[in-house]
Amino acid sequence: MSGPGNAAAPLGPPTSALRRAEGRAADAVGALLVLWGFKRQMGRVWTVLYLSERPLTAAEACERLSISTGLLSMTLADLRSWGAVRTVTVPGERRERYQAEVQVWRMVLRVLGSRERGALDEAVRAFEGALEEARASLVDPDPAVRAAARFRAERLARLVAHARGAVGLLRILTEAIAGRRRG
Amino acid sequence: MSGPGNAAAPLGPPTSALRRAEGRAADAVGALLVLWGFKRQMGRVWTVLYLSERPLTAAEACERLSISTGLLSMTLADLRSWGAVRTVTVPGERRERYQAEVQVWRMVLRVLGSRERGALDEAVRAFEGALEEARASLVDPDPAVRAAARFRAERLARLVAHARGAVGLLRILTEAIAGRRRG
DNA sequence: CATATCTTTCAGCAATCGTTGAAACAAGGG
DNA sequence: CCCTTGTTTCAACGATTGCTGAAAGATATG
Numbered sequence: 001m002s003g004p005g006n007a008a009a010p011l012g013p014p015t016s017a018l019r020r021a022e023g024r025a026a027d028a029v030g031a032l033l034v035l036w037g038f039k040r041q042m043g044r045v046w047t048v049l050y051l052s053e054r055p056l057t058a059a060e061a062c063e064r065l066s067i068s069t070g071l072l073s074m075t076l077a078d079l080r081s082w083g084a085v086r087t088v089t090v091p092g093e094r095r096e097r098y099q100a101e102v103q104v105w106r107m108v109l110r111v112l113g114s115r116e117r118g119a120l121d122e123a124v125r126a127f128e129g130a131l132e133e134a135r136a137s138l139v140d141p142d143p144a145v146r147a148a149a150r151f152r153a154e155r156l157a158r159l160v161a162h163a164r165g166a167v168g169l170l171r172i173l174t175e176a177i178a179g180r181r182r183g
Numbered sequence: 184m185s186g187p188g189n190a191a192a193p194l195g196p197p198t199s200a201l202r203r204a205e206g207r208a209a210d211a212v213g214a215l216l217v218l219w220g221f222k223r224q225m226g227r228v229w230t231v232l233y234l235s236e237r238p239l240t241a242a243e244a245c246e247r248l249s250i251s252t253g254l255l256s257m258t259l260a261d262l263r264s265w266g267a268v269r270t271v272t273v274p275g276e277r278r279e280r281y282q283a284e285v286q287v288w289r290m291v292l293r294v295l296g297s298r299e300r301g302a303l304d305e306a307v308r309a310f311e312g313a314l315e316e317a318r319a320s321l322v323d324p325d326p327a328v329r330a331a332a333r334f335r336a337e338r339l340a341r342l343v344a345h346a347r348g349a350v351g352l353l354r355i356l357t358e359a360i361a362g363r364r365r366g
Numbered sequence: 367c368a369t370a371t372c373t374t375t376c377a378g379c380a381a382t383c384g385t386t387g388a389a390a391c392a393a394g395g396g
Numbered sequence: 397c398c399c400t401t402g403t404t405t406c407a408a409c410g411a412t413t414g415c416t417g418a419a420a421g422a423t424a425t426g
Contacts, residue, residue: 017320018331021313025339028309035302037220039384050342053334058403068386073404094394095402104345119218126211130204137200148201151236156208159233162287222414241373251416256374277424278372 022051022064041067041075046084046100055088055097082111105177113174117167124163131156205234205247224250224258229267229283238271238280265294288360296357300350307346314339 026047033043048064049056056064062072076098079085084107088097101107134156137149209230216226231247232239239247245255259281262268267290271280284290317339320332 016328017316018328018335021316021335021339024309024313024316025342028306028313029342032302032306035220035298037218041384051335051338053331069403070387070405071385074385077404094400104341115218119215123211123215126207130207130211133200133204133207145199145201148236152201152204152234155234156204158287159208159212224414252373253375253417254415257415260374277370 019064022048025051026065039075039078041065041071042078042082042084045072045075046079049085049098049100050102052100055099057095057097059095061098082115083107084111109174109177112170117170120163120167120170124160124167127156127160127163131160202247205231208234209248222258222261224248224254225261225265225267228255228258229262232268232281232283233285235283238282240278240280242278244281266290267294292357292360295353300353303346303350303353307343307350310339310343310346314343 026044029047030040030043034040044065045061048061058069058072058076062069065072067075076085080087084101086099086101088099090097131153134149134153137145138153140146140149209227212230213223213226217223227248228244231244241252241255241259245252248255250258259268263270267284269282269284271282273280314336317332317336320328321336323329323332
């Protein structure tokens, strides 16, 4: 009991064009996720699972991606927290297997609907706080300060409006596509 | 000739509630941009300019943000390359002044329309390349390999479709809001 | 052309982030 | 209960990124 592929299912070809294809796709998704402020490995791991016809074990995924089990474990935790990967337990099997969420749009929108939503909410709070402080200067003895306060209050109000607008747009998008079939 | 505020216009209050408000808003925007894979200082610099009733000099911006002129210069280069900041030259003035793009939506969409567009195009190319390689294995002597190739080819095709769909959605969004007034 | 003022570039340091390998932890099976 | 197998956590290290200060590059002025 040592080879990477064992009992349960005949493993794919150890090194081949298919592996290269997997690697390319995985790196492409990884790069996309990095651009969007996520971790590269989240994209790579998800992709390898997505391109597998059956749930993979940790060892298999590590081997295909050339990463340590520690990193894989942490990355899987991230992915599960976004609902991008599910853990599958085969009845008589000891080790767990991991399976990619295949409904891509739904997954992406769920992330937008929570991560971006949270960030935007926080931004709104910050803008509103800043707006409060700016308004406090509307009654400053110095007229120049009052004028500056007016201007900043107006711009801060616009920032609040924009952030609120983005939240609204986000809600529309997520709700619109929430009630659909297929991913 | 040394104080941060000089001739041209009476400078705002050196330290005040308004400055705190600016700082809060700047940090909030910075955090948002980081989340989206940009540099924090891009958000901070843009915000300070956006909240100023007149274009600021480099020295003023550095002072408000507590960053070096070197960093400011690099950040301004980034911002200009995205069209988020304009350089303004006052007639008899030696030093330049910087002014924020105030049409926020337009600005955001221009960025999405180029940065994300480029990244997605690259992803599409990678997926298509991977798909080619997978298809090469469709004629493998080993039936198991052929089956694996079929599965991967199908999934890769979906990835291509999704990426293309995203590009399309992006184009719709940008074109839809490109022909609008206000930012 | 020399000088003064402002901007950009960049080598080097600082801080952050990513990754491994090993230890701790969990969950059966003898 | 111990041993085996599998998973998670985490300290330490390495790579990447961010920032500064100083030097080089511009540009106007005398």
